[in-house]
Amino acid sequence: MHFENDLYYIEKTLAGDRHAFGQLIQKHQNYAYTLAYRILKNSEEAEEATQDSFMKVYDSLKKFERKSKFTTWLYKIVYHEALGRLRKMKNIMIDIDEVTDLKLPVDDFSNGLELLHLQERKDLIKNALDGLKATESAVLTLFYLEEQSIKEIEVITELxxxxxxxxxxxxRKNMLISLQKFTKKEISHLL
Incomplete structure (x- = not known):
């Protein structure tokens, strides 16, 4: 789906077009969820944090000053919402099977083996990210997956x-250690 720039949807939303806000949510929901999940490590909590964050965005959209990118402002709201939920959670249960997969069209791959290798790499990275502390995982997600600059991450996290x-x-160091341990474990099962 082709999306317009964020300011287009913001202006239409502020003019009363709720459909435009729905488009803005569609455009950013996967990244917002990913960030929330990296902090909370629980899909249900991450979904709720994402929904609550978008509600906060809608309620305070008039206050968006456009001094930074919309995504920076959005990720700051998601980051703080997820951290608030993390503080409230007493027991954090991680269920790797709950991690939602990216929906990739099969047509984009030359064969099923390539798709399998891509999925295995994705699973390895997810497992390694899940093993990190919430702040490390969130910062890595923002920097590498969301392609936010250090300055933007400063604004989002207030670090x-x-x-x-x-x-x-x-x-990165802890993720490498985690990946090395996991791959050694997987290789030993094959021998």
Whole structure:
């Protein structure tokens, strides 16, 4: 689906067009959910955090000052909503089977083996991200998957640039360790 730029939908929403806000949600819901999931590590909680975040966005859209990109403002709301929920949660249960898969068209792959390899890589990365601390996982998700700059992540998380760089460094290091352990375990099962 082709989407217009965010300001187009914002202007139409502010003029009373609820369908335009629905388009804005469709455009950003997967990224918002991914960020919430990386923090909460629970799909139901992440879905609720995402929905609540979009409600907050709708209620305060008039306050969006356009000093930053809309996505930066949105991710800040999602980030803080998810952190608030994380603080309230007493027991965090991670069920890897609950992780929603990306819907990729089969036509884009030359054969089923390529699709299988892509899915295996995706699963490895998800498992490694799930094993990280919530802040490391969130910062890695924002930087690599959402392609946010360090400055944008500063705005979203309200962490200092140096702290974000430390989290990125530690997150990459911990993710590599996790991937190495997981692949050694998988290889040993094959032997």
């Amino acid at each position: 200092s640039e140096s702290h974000i760089k430390i989290l990125l460094h530690r997150g």
